[in-house]
Amino acid sequence: MQTQFPPAAQDALAAVAAVDLVKVYGSGDTAVRALDGVTVGFTRAQFTAIMGPSGSGKSTLMHCLAGLDTATAGQALLGGTDLTKQSDRVLTKVRRERIGFIFQSFNLLPQLTAEQNILLPLELAGRKPDRHLFAHLAEALGIAGRLSHRPSELSGGQQQRVAVARALISRPEVVFADEPTGNLDSRSGAEVLQFLRNSVRELGQTVVMVTHDPGAASYADRVVLLADGRVAGEIDRPDHASVTEALRSLAVQR
C-alpha cells in the first residue's frame, strides 16, 4: 500500500523490463519526451497494471516493451533479448511467438472469422495450433458458439474476448493489453479481466495491462504508476481505494 521503489530490472523473475528507457517524439521546439528514463521490471506469472494520468507515457512504454515502437535510448528487455537493438525481422518473429497484444479497439480483421482471427499469429508463424488449448480458451471465454462469425456479427465484448484468445493461443511469454476494457460495458469488462487474472493464476501467464480505470487495476497483482514519462510509484496488492488515492495524489502533484 505504500510506494516502493521497483525491484532490480535484472531480476531473474522479470519477464520483461525497461532500463532507462527514453522516447522522444518530434524534434527541436516541438519535441515531446514521452518517456524520460523509465526503469521498471515486470515479474513473471504476475498481473501488472500500468497506470497514470493521460500523457504520462503508459501506452508509449507498452509499445516500446512490445517492440511495436523503437525507443530513442535505453533498453527494452524481453527475457534476455534487448528489443531496441533488433532488426524488424526479429521483432516480427517476437510479435508472432513471444508476445500477445490486445488493443482497446480494432483488434480483429473484418474479413476473417473469429476462429481465423484467433489462429492468425500461429498461421503467420507457420505453427500448428494446439487444438486443446484452443478449445479450452474458446470455452473459458464463452465464445465457442461464435467461432464461425465475422467481427461485424459479434458484440463488443465478444470481439474483445476473441482478441484475448488470439493473444493467448501462441502461449506467449508476455501478454500486453492496452485499455482492453475501455470500450466495454462493466459486465463484459469484468468478464475479460477475470479471464486475464485466471490465465495468470492457472496458466502461469504474465500479463501487463495499461489502464486508467481503478476498478480494472484492482484485478492486478501490482500497479506501476507513471507520470510525465517517469515511474512515480508502485502499489502491491492493489484495491480500488488505494489505486484511486494514488491517482489523486499524482494529479494533485501536477
Next chain:
Amino acid sequence: MSAVLRTQLRGVAKRPARLLLTGLAVLVVSFVIYATVLAQQITKRSVLDGLSGTPAAVDIVARKGTLTTAELATITKMPGVAETAGRMDAGGEVGNEYLQIVADPSTGPLAVSHLVSGRLPTGPAEIAVSPRTVERLGLKPGSTAKVSLRYDKDGKPLAPSSLKVVGVVTGRDDYGFQAYAAQPAVAQMSGSDALNQIDVRLAPGADADGVRQQIEALVAAAASKVKDGAKPEVATGAQVRLEEAREKAKDVDSLFAVIGLFIAIAVVAAGLVAASTFRIVFAQRMRQLALLRAVGAGRGGITWSLAAEGALTGFVTGLAGVLLALGAGHLVPRIVAAFGPHVASPGLPVVPFLLTVLLAVVLTVIAVVAPAFTAGKVSPLEALRGAGVTAGRRDIGKLRWASGLLLAAAAGLVAAYVVVNLPGKHPKDYDPSLNLLAVVGSGGLAFLALIALGPVLVRPVLAVLGAPIRRSGPVGRLAAGGVGGAPRRAAAVSVVVALGVTLIAGCLVGGASIRVLADRESSLSSPADYELTTKDDPIPATTVSQLTGKPELTHVVPYRRLLVKTGNGTELSAVDVQLSAVPRLAGLDVAAGKTADLGPGKVIISDFMAGNQGLHVGDKVTVVADKRSMALTVAAQLGDNTPLASEMVIDPSDMTKLGAPAGYTGLLADQAVAGEKGRADGRRALTDVVGNHQWAIDVLADQRDQIDSELTILLAIALGLIGLTVLIAVVGVGTTTALSVVERMRESGLLRAVGLSRGALRAMLTTESALYGVIGAALGLLLGVPYAWLAVQALGVNAPFALPIGQLALVFVILVLLTAAAGVLPARRAAKVSPVVALGAE
C-alpha cells in the same frame, strides 16, 4: 461558394497528388486522345507534303473524256500556253509479266518522274524503268527487253518489240512494273493516239480564263465529231490538286476513324476506373462528410460539392493530359528529324484541345455522380461512430440483380439470333454486316451485365482461381480474403481488366483463325516455295531431272495444265500435279471421298465444279479436250478450289490421253535449305536452268511471307491499340490498390502488430493487386473467346476456329504480372509505416 465545397477544396489543395491519383485514368485517356489528334495532323501534313499526282506547275487540266494527240498539238500552239504534257500509257508483257509504259517528259516542270541514273529515252525503241522494276523484271539499264505491245483482235499477242532500257527514273508510285518514255514514243508503241489527260502550263501573264474557255470549246468540238465521244472536263490545276489532296486526306481520316473506335473503348474504361477510384476516395472521407452532416450540411449540398470536386479533377487531369500530349507531339518530329526523315509539325489544333478537356470534365462528372450520391447519403452518426472503412457489403441489391440478369438475357438472345442465322459453308450473297453488328451488340450487353453483376461473380471466381494462392500460405489467404472481403471494389477494377482482355482475346482468336484461313488459301495458290511457269515454251523432262539433281532444291514436281470442256459446255482448267509429292498439298480440305483414290480414270474436283455440274463422289463426268473425250469417275471433292487455280486434278496418263503435250506447263519446287540464303540459292539454281527460255520464276515463298507479315503487322497494330485499354485497366488497379492501402492502414498496423513481417505485408498487397488481374483476365477470356468464335463464324468466309492457347495463356500471365507490378509501389509505402502509427491512423 458553399461551405461544404470550400472545405472539400481546401482538402484537395492540401494533397494535390491525391487529386491526380484519382483522375490518373482520365489523364491517360486525355493524353491519348489529343496525341492521336496531333498524330493525325502530322500524318496528314506529311502526306500532303509529299509528291502530289499533279505537278504544281500545271495550270489547266483536260481529262475524263475523248482526247487525242490532235487536240494536244492544237493546244500547244495556243497563245498563252507555255508547255503541254499528254498523259497516256501503254500496257505490255515482258515474258509472262505485265509492264506499264507511262508517257512522261521526265524533265521540266510538268514531269511526274525524274532521272536517277543513265539517260532519258529518245525514240520509240527506248525506255527508262523504275528502280523496283529493275529488280522485279530484271530490266537492267543497258539491257534489251522483248515487250509484246500489240495484240490482234482475238487478244493474241503480235510480234514483240525490242526496247532498250537506257536509264532509271523514279516516280510517285513504284509497283515494280513501270517504265517511262516520251509521249510520242509511247503513242507509237501502243499504236493509239488516245490520251488520258492533257496538262497545260501557261506562260506568265497569260489570260488563264480565256485560254481555258478556248480549250473547252476545242475539246468539246473534237469530242462531238467522234462517234460515242465523251466531252472532256477542263479544270484548273489548283482544283485538281485540291481534289487529290482531299482524296489522300480522306484515306488518312478513315484510318484514324478506326483508331478512334479503339480510343472510344478506352474512354469507357477510363470512366469506369474513375468511378471506382472516386468511390474509394469518398468512402475514406466518410468521417469528414458525416461530421459536416452532423453540423448541418444538407444531403444535396454534399452531393453537389462532391460532383464539383469531380469536375475540377476532370478539368485538371484533362488539361494536364492534353498539355503533355502537346509537348510530346512537338517533341516527336524534332527527334525523328535527327534520324533523317522529315516529319511535319502538328501545330496547335485549338478546337480538339478544348473538346478533349471538355470530354475529360464530362467523363469525370458522369463517373462521380453515383459515388457522390451514395456519399451524400451518409448519416451524421457515422462521424461519432468512427466508421472509416468502405462497406464490405457482399450483396448488390435487387435492382442491380434484376438489371444484370435482364442484360445477360438480352445478350444471350442476340447471340442466339446470330447463331441461328449463321451462313453455311459457301454462302451466296451473304452480307456479314448485320450479323457482326449483332455480335458487337451482344458483346456490349454482356459487358454491361458483367458490370452489374460483377461483385457477385468475384467470390466464385476467386474461389476457383485463388485456390493455389490460398494454399500457398497465410499471406496468400490474407490476400484472397482482402480481395474477397471488398467484392464491389474488386469487381469495379476487375471489370476494366476484363474489358481489355476480352478485346485482346478476340483479336488473337480472330487473327489465328484468319491466319489459318490465309494459310489454307495460300497453300492452294502457292503450294511450294518456287513455281516455274511457261506459256508457249514447254518445260522438257531433261530440265526436270536437271532441277531434281540440284542440291539447293527439293520436292521438284512438274505438272501440266489443260483447258477442257465439261458436260454442260463450261470450260475448266485441269492439272495433273501429283498431290502426294507436294508437302503443302498433303492436308487439303476434302469435302467427300479420298484424294489417295486418284488414278487413271478418276478425277478430283473442286467445290465450284461440283456445284456447277451437280457432281458427287462416284459420279461419271465426260471431259473433252480438242477432239478427244474421256469419261472420268469422281474420286474426291475438295472443300474449296483445287490447287494451282484449276478446277480438277487428273492422272498424268489421262492427261496424255486427252492430248496434252509431253512437255510440262509448270513446275513446283521447295528450297532445300531453310533461310534467306537457302531461298536465294534455290532461286539462282532455277535462274541458271531457265537461261534464255521464256519461263517465269515466281518465288511463291516471298508472297507467302509477305501476306504472313502483313497479317502479323495488322494484328500487332490492333493489339497495340487495344493495349491502350489494358493500360487504363492497369492504371486502375494501381490507383485502387494505392487508395485502398491508405484506407486499410489500421488493418496493416494490426497485421504487423500480430507478427506479419514487412516483406510479407508487401507480398500480401502485391498479391491482392495481382488477384484483381487474375479475376479480370479470367472473366475477359470467358467472354472474349466465345464472342471471337461467333464473330469469325459471322464473317462467312468459312474460316476455321483456331484457338491460340499458348498466346492466350501468355496474355493471362502478362496481365497478372502487370497488375502485380501496379501494386508494388503502394505495397512498399504501406510496409514502411510503423505499426503504432498505422494503428493510430484514422
